[in-house]
Amino acid sequence: MHWAKSPADVELVLDDLKYVANIIAPHIETAALLYRLIAPESQLERFAAVTIDSTEQERKRIANDIHDGVGQLLHSTHYRLDAAMYASDMPESQTEIEAAKQLVIAAIAETKNTIHRLRPGVLDDLGLIAALNSLASSIRTPTVDVNLPEDYSVTMASTVETAIYRIVQEALSNIQRHASAQFASLAVHVNADADELIVAISDDGIGFDPDNITRGIGLDGMRERAELVGATLDVTSRRGHGARIVLRVPLGR
Numbered sequence: 061m062h063w064a065k066s067p068a069d070v071e072l073v074l075d076d077l078k079y080v081a082n083i084i085a086p087h088i089e090t091a092a093l094l095y096r097l098i099a100p101e102s103q104l105e106r107f108a109a110v111t112i113d114s115t116e117q118e119r120k121r122i123a124n125d126i127h128d129g130v131g132q133l134l135h136s137t138h139y140r141l142d143a144a145m146y147a148s149d150m151p152e153s154q155t156e157i158e159a160a161k162q163l164v165i166a167a168i169a170e171t172k173n174t175i176h177r178l179r180p181g182v183l184d185d186l187g188l189i190a191a192l193n194s195l196a197s198s199i200r201t202p203t204v205d206v207n208l209p210e211d212y213s214v215t216m217a218s219t220v221e222t223a224i225y226r227i228v229q230e231a232l233s234n235i236q237r238h239a240s241a242q243f244a245s246l247a248v249h250v251n252a253d254a255d256e257l258i259v260a261i262s263d264d265g266i267g268f269d270p271d272n273i274t275r276g277i278g279l280d281g282m283r284e285r286a287e288l289v290g291a292t293l294d295v296t297s298r299r300g301h302g303a304r305i306v307l308r309v310p311l312g313r
């Protein structure tokens with residue numbers, strides 16, 4: 061890690077953050093690959109739980125490190141720049157200091173985003189349904205209509221809850237980034253007869269051809285996560301006709 065002692069270090073800090081985020085992604089892919097290649101049938105469930113747990117633990121640790129380390133240093137840098145601004149009466153230095161402050165502000169925002177992506181702390185604090193609600197309300201365009209059970213009393217492994225949370229996060233982020241939708245919805249429903257939890261995310265945007273996607277690991281990652289916890293994921297979309305993602309999680313009650 062670089063230490064932001066002066067405004068000039070801020071870009072290095074940003075590079076560090078990107079570096080850290082890039083470290084995480086391959087772990088999930090490797091785990092999924094190992095799962096298919098080497099795990100005997102009887103150990104699959106345990107392996108999946110351990111893999112997801114250790115990945116999430118690692119993510120949390122990194123998120124906390126960023127928050128307590130780089131995050132705090134950036135805040136201190138910001139205060140120092142304010143002080144420098146008052147201390148200086150040269151217009152040129154003030155312009156430079158202001159530019160440096162804007163960089164620090166951008167770096168703080170970037171830090172927050174990275175922490176949020178790394179750690180679904182809200183899951184631990186509030187539980188699955190409130191966490192999904194908070195995810196949906198973090199999306200501004202389009203607003204996401206939520207339909208969540210009010211009397212939700214299902215208990216499931218935290219690894220499964222994490223998988224659900226991450227899948228919904230990616231689906232909503234895709235809607236925000238790609239769909240140009242007017243309308244989006246998130247619905248969670250417990251089907252007692254089939255003993256499964258159903259999570260559906262829909263939008264009325266531009267749609268896409270699920271069999272012909274050229275870039276991105278988001279949809280693949282969603283599928284891998286679903287597989288790892290024994291759930292199924294259906295992606296239905298057509299150009300011009302929005303998209304719908306349905307996740308079915310067996311509850312085994």
Ligand SMILES: Nc1ncnc2c1ncn2[C@@H]1O[C@H](COP(=O)(O)OP(=O)(O)O)[C@@H](O)[C@H]1O
Nearest residue numbers: 234235238239267268273275276277278279303
């Ligand atoms: N809700 C959506 N509406 C329109 N297009 C979508 C939607 N979700 C995914 N896509 C398309 O599928 C592609 C792959 O998505 P993804 O695997 O998440 O990768 P990324 O988001 O990194 O591009 C996107 O680039 C986009 O073209």
Ligand SMILES: [Mg+2]
Nearest residue numbers: 234276278279
């Ligand atoms: Mg994506």
